[in-house]
């Protein structure tokens with residue numbers, strides 16, 4: 001996925017300002033930035049859900065604006081709270097996952113073949129939700145919901161996987177469980193390129209390779225994790241003097257006093 005000089009302007013507000021970014025096959029990116037930095041806007045463009053005001057976007061060798069987005073979208077897996085809000089509370093977990101094959105939320109009259117059912121079953125097992133297959137989405141805990149959303153995002157065997165705050169609202173146990181699963185996915189050589197948006201350094205899985213830091217719609221730094229996740233870059237990105245703590249390949253940050 002490539003963005004060149006991408007800007008998004010709404011009224012007098014610039015949501016994204018001249019963003020250049022390349023995500024290559026096999027890379028696992030985390031996008032970090034404070035509230036309102038433009039992370040979700042950036043991900044919406046990468047998901048072919050939003051067109052920029054200016055600039056060029058190439059997703060999986062298709063140029064946004066010159067491609068039928070309905071053909072492109074099934075090649076991109078997306079997990080986000082906006083999507084979660086579109087899933088009917090009465091939908092079973094199995095249907096939440098399998099309906100991604102048609103890019104719909106809410107099973108209706110579509111027909112799914114044995115391969116679709118087998119793929120959904122395999123993903124539910126991999127993400128630890130197979131015991132919940134017949135449970136209604138609306139009855140799940142936040143942690144269970146998050147795992148359903150990632151399993152759903154993988155249903156079409158996408159070439160690009162986009163995760164918008166996949167661990168938001170989880171307790172520490174739930175977060176660590178999800179981070180461990182994402183870490184395993186990141187280490188899988190057959191997994192698609194991954195981009196994960198978060199506010200929290202603690203949520204960056206060990207095996208993630210690259211980071212992009214965003215502040216007020218501008219890229220503060222982008223590149224390999226160890227070069228980008230530095231005390232100086234993070235302090236600039238979040239507008240607070242931060243102390244960076246590294247434990248193995250995991251990170252945390254605290255205000256410097």
Ligand SMILES: Nc1ncnc2c1ncn2[C@@H]1O[C@H](COP(=O)(O)OP(=O)(O)OP(=O)(O)O)[C@@H](O)[C@H]1O
Nearest residue numbers: 010013015033034035036037038039040041042199
């Ligand atoms: N249609 C719009 N018109 C005007 N401003 C908008 C519009 N959509 C988003 N914004 C603003 O653009 C900024 C970036 O929003 P975005 O949701 O991309 O940020 P974010 O980094 O994902 O934030 P958060 O971490 O709080 O979810 C915010 O200040 C938001 O209020």
